[in-house]
Structures are given as C-alpha cells and as structure tokens.
Amino acid sequence: MEQNELIRAVTLELSQVSPRKFDIKETVNYFADRGFNTLMVFAVGYLYGETYYPSAVMAPHEELDGRDLFGEIFAEAKSRNLRVFAYVNSFFGGAEFYEKYPDWTARWADGRETTQVRAKGMCLNSPYREVIARVSAEVCARYEVDGLYLDEPSLQSWCACSYCKTKYRNDSGRELPLSSEGDRKDFAVFLEWRSSCVADFVGEVGRACKKVRPSITYFAQHAFPLASTSHSLHKHLFWGTTSGRTPPQFEDWYRPSFYGQDIRRVGDHLDMIGIEPWRRFAGYPAWWQGACVNYARASGRNKPVLPLMEYPHFPWGLGRLSDDELHVNCADVVANGGDLWWPMYAPGAADKGGWDALSKVFSELSELRQPNSTCSAEIAILVSRNSAERFALGKVNELYLDDLLGTIQIVRELHVPYKLLVDENLTVDDLVDVKVIFVPSAACLSPRAAEIIKSRVEQGGVLIAQGLVGTHDEFGQLRATQLLEELLGVRLGPELKHARLGYLIDRANSGNRVLVRDEFPTIVVNSAEVIYDIAPSRDLFVPPSLSDLSPGVVRRRVGKGVAYTVGPSLGRLRLRYELFEAVNFYHDLFTGLSWDISGIDLGSQVGLHVWRNETICHIALINQQGISDSGRLARLSNQSVFVNGASRASSLRGSALDVEKVGAGMRVTLRELAHWDCIVAS
Numbered sequence: 102m103e104q105n106e107l108i109r110a111v112t113l114e115l116s117q118v119s120p121r122k123f124d125i126k127e128t129v130n131y132f133a134d135r136g137f138n139t140l141m142v143f144a145v146g147y148l149y150g151e152t153y154y155p156s157a158v159m160a161p162h163e164e165l166d167g168r169d170l171f172g173e174i175f176a177e178a179k180s181r182n183l184r185v186f187a188y189v190n191s192f193f194g195g196a197e198f199y200e201k202y203p204d205w206t207a208r209w210a211d212g213r214e215t216t217q218v219r220a221k222g223m224c225l226n227s228p229y230r231e232v233i234a235r236v237s238a239e240v241c242a243r244y245e246v247d248g249l250y251l252d253e254p255s256l257q258s259w260c261a262c263s264y265c266k267t268k269y270r271n272d273s274g275r276e277l278p279l280s281s282e283g284d285r286k287d288f289a290v291f292l293e294w295r296s297s298c299v300a301d302f303v304g305e306v307g308r309a310c311k312k313v314r315p316s317i318t319y320f321a322q323h324a325f326p327l328a329s330t331s332h333s334l335h336k337h338l339f340w341g342t343t344s345g346r347t348p349p350q351f352e353d354w355y356r357p358s359f360y361g362q363d364i365r366r367v368g369d370h371l372d373m374i375g376i377e378p379w380r381r382f383a384g385y386p387a388w389w390q391g392a393c394v395n396y397a398r399a400s401g402r403n404k405p406v407l408p409l410m411e412y413p414h415f416p417w418g419l420g421r422l423s424d425d426e427l428h429v430n431c432a433d434v435v436a437n438g439g440d441l442w443w444p445m446y447a448p449g450a451a452d453k454g455g456w457d458a459l460s461k462v463f464s465e466l467s468e469l470r471q472p473n474s475t476c477s478a479e480i481a482i483l484v485s486r487n488s489a490e491r492f493a494l495g496k497v498n499e500l501y502l503d504d505l506l507g508t509i510q511i512v513r514e515l516h517v518p519y520k521l522l523v524d525e526n527l528t529v530d531d532l533v534d535v536k537v538i539f540v541p542s543a544a545c546l547s548p549r550a551a552e553i554i555k556s557r558v559e560q561g562g563v564l565i566a567q568g569l570v571g572t573h574d575e576f577g578q579l580r581a582t583q584l585l586e587e588l589l590g591v592r593l594g595p596e597l598k599h600a601r602l603g604y605l606i607d608r609a610n611s612g613n614r615v616l617v618r619d620e621f622p623t624i625v626v627n628s629a630e631v632i633y634d635i636a637p638s639r640d641l642f643v644p645p646s647l648s649d650l651s652p653g654v655v656r657r658r659v660g661k662g663v664a665y666t667v668g669p670s671l672g673r674l675r676l677r678y679e680l681f682e683a684v685n686f687y688h689d690l691f692t693g694l695s696w697d698i699s700g701i702d703l704g705s706q707v708g709l710h711v712w713r714n715e716t717i718c719h720i721a722l723i724n725q726q727g728i729s730d731s732g733r734l735a736r737l738s739n740q741s742v743f744v745n746g747a748s749r750a751s752s753l754r755g756s757a758l759d760v761e762k763v764g765a766g767m768r769v770t771l772r773e774l775a776h777w778d779c780i781v782a783s
C-alpha cells in the first residue's frame with residue numbers, strides 16, 4: 102500500500118479460533134477483496150500468552166504441532182499486498198510463567214490476581230517485562246513485518262505485587278499506597294509513577310523491536326479515553342455483576358488512569374496512537390468515538406491515530422452495530438483525524454454482513470482528508486487529564502467527564518468546527534485560529550495552560566470557564582491563589598451551592614430564564630460584571646425565589662477579548678438532564694462573533710469538521726441523526742453551511758449543491774445528506 106493511504110485494518114483474533122480449523126487463504130482473500138489493506142496478526146495471544154509461531158521465548162499454541170501459523174498468514178497477506186502488523190499481548194500470560202514464578206503476576210490492592218480463562222495478568226515491573234521485549238524483538242527479527250502492536254501495556258490491577266512495592270520504594274522513597282483515601286498529593290505521586298512505569302515499558306519494547314527492524318511502525322493500546330470505570334454507569338448498561346477485571350478500588354476512576362496509561366506520555370515512544378473507543382460499551386452517543394479520536398490526535402501531538410472500532414458486541418458478531426452506524430462511524434473517525442480498524446472475533450465463525458457494508462464506504466473516504474492538510478477549528482474544548490485523574494478521582498463522571506462530554510455535545514450542536522486540546526501539552530500555536538476556548542470543569546488546570554489561555558484572550562479570544570476551573574493544583578489539592586482569579590475577575594468556590602430546580606436569569610434580556618439544577622460553585626465577584634443570576638428553588642413545589650440571587654454567569658473584558666465564568670456545569674446538564682436550552686444559551690452569548698464556517702439550520706446531530714491546506718478547504722458533514730436513537734440514519738434535506746471568503750464550492754461525492762453569495766462569503770446547501778458528504782471550497 103501507499104505510504105499516505107488511509108489505513109483500513111482488521112485484527113484476526115486468533116485466540117478465539119482453533120488453528121486447525123482456521124482457513125488462512127479464505128480469510129486473507131476475504132479482507133483483501135473488501136478493500137482492507139492491513140492485517141494485525143496474533144504473534145502472542147491472550148488465551149494463555151500463546152505464540153502462533155515456533156518461538157524460543159514463549160510456548161506455542163498447543164494445537165500448532167510445530168506449524169508456523171503466523172508465517173503462513175504473513176506470506177498469504179504479502180501475496181495480496183497487505184501490510185502485516187504483529188500483535189503481541191503484553192498482559193495475559195500463561196501457566197508456563199505464573200506457575201513457575203507466582204510473584205510475576207499483577208496484584209490488586211488486596212493481593213488478588215486478575216484472571217481471564219487460562220491466563221493471568223502479569224506485571225510489567227516483574228521479569229515478564231523482558232520476556233515481552235524479547236518475544237517482540239524475536240517476531241520483528243524473524244518476519245519482515247510492517248509494524249508491531251503491543252496490546253494492554255498496563256497496570257490493570259493496582260499493582261501491589263512485590264516488584265512494584267520494591268520499585269516504588271526505590272523510585273519515590275515511600276511505601277506504595279494501597280488505597281486512594283490518604284493524602285491527595287501522595288496518591289497523585291503514585292498515579293504519576295504508574296503512568297511512567299507503563300510509558301517506560303512501552304518505550305523499552307519499542308526500542309527492542311526497532312533495534313532489529315528500524316523500519317517498523319510501532320504502536321500500543323490505549324484503553325477507552327474520555328470514559329470511566331463507573332460500576333453504576335455499567336450496571337445501568339449491563340445487569341448483574343460487572344467485569345471481574347476491574348477491582349472495586351477503581352470505582353468511578355478515569356478509565357485510562359485505571360490502566361496507568363497516558364497517551365501524552367506513552368505517545369513519545371510511538372509512531373501511531375492506538376485507542377479503543379467502543380461507544381455502546383461506554384454508554385455514550387454515536388459522536389463519542391470521533392471525539393475520542395480528536396482527543397487522541399491532540400494528546401499525541403498529531404501523530405496518526407488508529408482507533409480499534411466497535412463492530413461486534415460479542416464474539417461471533419451477535420448484536421453488531423447497524424450498517425448505518427458502521428458507515429457513519431467510518432466517516433466520523435476519518436473526519437476527526439483517524440484511520441480505520443476493527444477486530445474480527447472468532448475468525449471463521451463470525452458474522453460477516455457488516456464487513457461488506459464497510460468495504461463499500463472505503464474508496465470515497467480516502468479523499469476526505471487531503472494530503473498535507475490540517476484540522477481547522479474555531480472553537481476549542483480543553484481536556485484536563487489531571488482534573489479527571491486527580492481532582493475527580495472516584496467521582497469522575499459527576500465532577501469531570503459529564504461536563505466535558507456534554508460541552509462537546511453543546512459545541513457540536515452550535516455547528517461551528519471544533520477540536521479538542523489537551524491541558525498538559527497546550528501550545529500557543531494550538532490557539533492561534535481559535536475564537537472561543539471552552540474550559541469545562543478543569544479544576545486542575547495547569548499554570549502553563551492558564552498563561553497561554555490568558556494571552557489568547559488578551560489578543561481577542563473568548564474564554565468560557567465553566568464550573569470549577571483553576572482552583573486546584575496538579576495534585577488535586579486546593580490552591581491558595583486561583584489560577585484565573587485575575588483574568589476572570591472572580592473567586593470560584595470552593596464552596597458549592599445547590600440550585601435544586603432553579604433558574605439562570607438573564608439581567609439584560611428582560612429576565613429570560615434557563616432552567617438549571619445541581620450544584621454550582623459560589624462566585625465572588627471582584628472586577629467583573631454579573632450578566633446572569635441564579636435563583637434556586639427552595640422546594641420541589643415552590644417556585645424559585647427571586648429575592649435570593651447568586652451570580653451565575655459573569656463577564657470580564659480583557660484586552661481585545663472576553664472571559665466568561667459560567668457557574669453551572671451546563672455540559673453536564675445537557676448530557677444528563679437533556680438541557681437542550683444550553684445550546685441556545687451559548688448561541689446567544691456568542692451573538693456578534695463571526696465564524697468563518699458555520700452550519701445554518703443543520704440537523705442537530707450533524708457534525709462539522711474542516712481540513713485545510715494552502716489552497717483548498719474540505720468541509721465534512723457527518724450525519725448521525727437517528728443513529729443513537731434507533732441505529733438507523735435519518736436522511737436530511739437542504740443542509741446549509743456558510744463559508745466566508747470562498748467563491749467556489751463542489752461536493753467531493755458529486756452531490757447536488759445550491760450556492761448563494763452572502764456578504765463576503767457564500768451559503769452552500771446540500772440538497773440531500775445521507776451518511777456524510779464533503780464540501781470542497783476554494
């Protein structure tokens with residue numbers, strides 16, 4: 102395949118098939134005929150750390166009988182000009198190791214082990230680390246693979262094994278904590294240490310592979326970003342017990358923190374960022390997967406992103422996603438900056454209908470992002486990992502994720518191109534073209550990001566600080582001086598008030614009201630102007646009292662820009678309480694701002710993403726209308742976009758367009774929008 106070609110990959114999950122029954126030729130041809138260009142082939146599986154070739158490092162699958170299954174698949178795939186990545190599972194090891202070396206297994210805080218069928222979770226700080234590095238290098242040396250994927254480099258336990266306890270003592274001079282209840286700073290140090298262990302391990306395996314085959318593309322797993330381990334959320338999705346893989350101590354953590362994975366840190370060692378955004382498993386709307394890709398791209402500093410996408414809900418393809426959702430997912434992932442990748446569980450037995458649906462959408466999607474183009478956005482939403490991990494630990498949905506994800510939902514519904522940015526690696530350049538930056542519930546905002554935001558506001562940007570922002574340090578402890586106190590002209594909380602079912606009342610527009618509920622931080626105004634008050638209700642059946650008002654939304658003009666403090670977590674209310682009015686609230690707040698590209702009466706679930714190079718602008722419209730409700734797409738007619746400064750427009754897919762000159766730009770109307778389209782403007 103060409104170097105710049107969109108990756109269309111599938112993982113053959115060989116741990117779920119009998120090697121004796123696996124038809125290599127049929128499977129490879131099946132995917133090659135459907136436009137896939139990359140196969141991830143198991144070299145080391147998760148059944149019991151079994152290898153699929155005669156390895157000198159780890160025991161081969163017991164049904165191989167001396168066969169080199171990996172080599173046979175490799176040869177067949179190469180005969181069809183497919184790229185081959187070796188898959189190495191780095192966490193689930195077999196009895197050959199855990200029986201001989203019981204202290205190599207990863208341990209929960211209470212000493213228990215993580216088990217899966219015949220495998221046990223192994224600790225990356227034990228000598229199993231070298232086993233994985235050796236076997237990965239062995240595969241790279243033996244086969245001319247195009248890349249290697251390291252799955253599950255993680256501490257999905259606690260980990261409280263003897264190796265971790267010793268290493269933590271040596272690295273930090275402290276005893277490894279066995280609960281998150283103690284000192285916040287001590288615990289934050291432990292969390293930081295966990296992610297550095299995972300990053301070091303990933304780096305070490307990568308170096309071992311590149312030493313023997315420098316040309317490979319090396320990448321690793323990163324679990325569901327922008328998601329939690331909440332048992333209550335998952336019990337809402339699945340009756341009965343939840344996965345035995347998540348120990349109870351991790352209740353309502355940021356999911357990547359449970360794994361000990363941080364893209365920003367691990368990404369330094371990778372050529373490509375892998376993530377696993379399964380939205381129905383995580384319980385989020387259809388756009389969530391694309392948002393995860395957008396985040397991974399920002400966190401990995403624009404390295405390519407390959408998301409392992411949702412296809413089946415169980416092995417054998419029971420209850421897979423609908424053809425419509427598979428189709429839209431492809432377009433949404435590409436429009437958010439990702440390439441395409443799915444697992445095929447139980448190859449040979451799996452449902453195959455969906456793969457045909459996928460193959461039909463590949464050819465046109467490869468044109469959606471043209472070479473050398475960059476994602477262009479006028480609104481940015483800042484993701485603060487430290488806030489999720491260290492401030493909201495144990496309550497991550499309530500204190501962080503709901504507000505973040507709901508804010509993404511609100512911004513999508515404003516129909517202005519947006520991107521996610523990452524607090525911990527924000528640069529001045531990230532904000533150059535951004536007109537509005539949303540910072541939802543970033544209690545642990547970093548001082549560096551605060552400075553960058555401040556200077557952007559002074560130069561004409563608009564800041565929306567929503568909920569608690571800049572109030573806590575990187576350890577999740579309360580700051581004496583809040584980071585944005587001067588910029589916002591207010592002191593936030595830390596005390597919270599409860600609106601019950603109250604009103605947000607607009608002082609300027611004859612007291613227009615928006616219903617709000619939940620807690621919000623108290624806002625002590627120093628040098629800013631209150632533009633909305635909050636009137637809380639006293640009781641369910643008593644209307645809110647207009648004599649007990651608190652500042653709800655506050656404005657301060659700074660240099661050429663404006664900084665707003667929005668007390669209530671409007672994102673959380675949009676997501677959980679279906680406060681659709683939050684979109685109108687922000688729409689009204691931004692009256693007077695002019696967008697270069699914006700939707701005009703677009704369907705509420707149409708996503709707008711823009712990729713530009715020097716001459717051409719690609720405006721992708723991704724239609725998710727109806728998908729989260731029914732799995733079925735609602736086709737939309739007359740979808741219009743305003744494009745400033747352009748004089749020509751056409752559809753990448755040859756769809757019918759109406760173009761009308763409006764001021765310095767034009768209004769482009771797609772007469773009909775099915776799954777997706779792309780307006781090419783110049």
Ligand SMILES: [Zn+2]
Binds near residue numbers: 206262
């Ligand atoms: Zn350990």
